[in-house]
Each structure stands twice: as C-alpha cells, then as structure tokens.
Amino acid sequence: MNEELEQIEKNNTWELVTRSHDKNIIGTKWIFKNKLNENGEVIRNKARIVCKGYTQQKGMDFEETFAPILRLEAIIMFLALSRFHNFKVYRMDVKCAFLNEEL
Numbered sequence: 001m002n003e004e005l006e007q008i009e010k011n012n013t014w015e016l017v018t019r020s021h022d023k024n025i026i027g028t029k030w031i032f033k034n035k036l037n038e039n040g041e042v043i044r045n046k047a048r049i050v051c052k053g054y055t056q057q058k059g060m061d062f063e064e065t066f067a068p069i070l071r072l073e074a075i076i077m078f079l080a081l082s083r084f085h086n087f088k089v090y091r092m093d094v095k096c097a098f099l100n101e102e103l
Contacts (some may be wrong), residue, residue, distance in 0.1 A: 001030065001047040008049070027052045 008014070019025065028049050035044040082089045 001032075004047050004049060 028051055031048050031050055033046045034042045035046055037043045079089065081087075
C-alpha cells in the first residue's frame with residue numbers, strides 16, 4: 001500500500017483541489033490481493049487504489065471515462081510485425097504504468 005502511494009506521489013498523479021459543489025465526487029477504494037507461488041503459498045501482498053466509477057451521474061460526468069485496455073488484435077499485429085522485421089521481443093512488467101499516461 002505504501003509502495004502504491006509513493007508511486008502516485010512520485011508521478012504527480014493527482015493534486016488536491018477545492019471541492020466544486022456542481023461536480024460529483026468519485027471516491028476511491030483499495031483492492032488487496034495475495035500473489036501466490038506454484039505451491040499456493042503467499043509470496044507477496046499487492047495493493048492498488050481504484051476509482052468507484054459506478055458513482056458517476058448521467059448528464060453530469062457520465063461520459064468522462066477512460067480505461068486503458070490492450071486489445072488482442074494489437075498484440076497479434078505487434079508480434080507479426082516484430083517477426084517480419086526480425087525484432088527481438090521481450091516481456092516485462094511495468095509497475096504503475098497507468099500512472100504515467102495522460103488522461
């Protein structure tokens with residue numbers, strides 16, 4: 001949880017502003033998950049903070065949504081082009097990648 005908060009602060013993901021009474025406030029909640037090894041033993045505890053998008057109100061802020069999702073077609077095209085150009089493809093996990101994207 002502290003690691004997630006540190007990344008949010010480091011990347012200037014949000015800033016505290018004065019509440020505007022003509023806007024709906026969308027809350028957040030923490031999601032906790034245990035990462036298991038092949039034997040089913042807990043090897044790491046993960047935490048992430050998410051927005052409660054279901055609190056949006058139609059006509060006020062209902063159209064302002066964004067969810068960065070990778071499409072399967074994009075992966076297939078990327079791998080096909082990589083193979084065609086003989087590029088090496090490496091797999092990696094980027095921590096807090098969503099924090100680096102402009103919304």
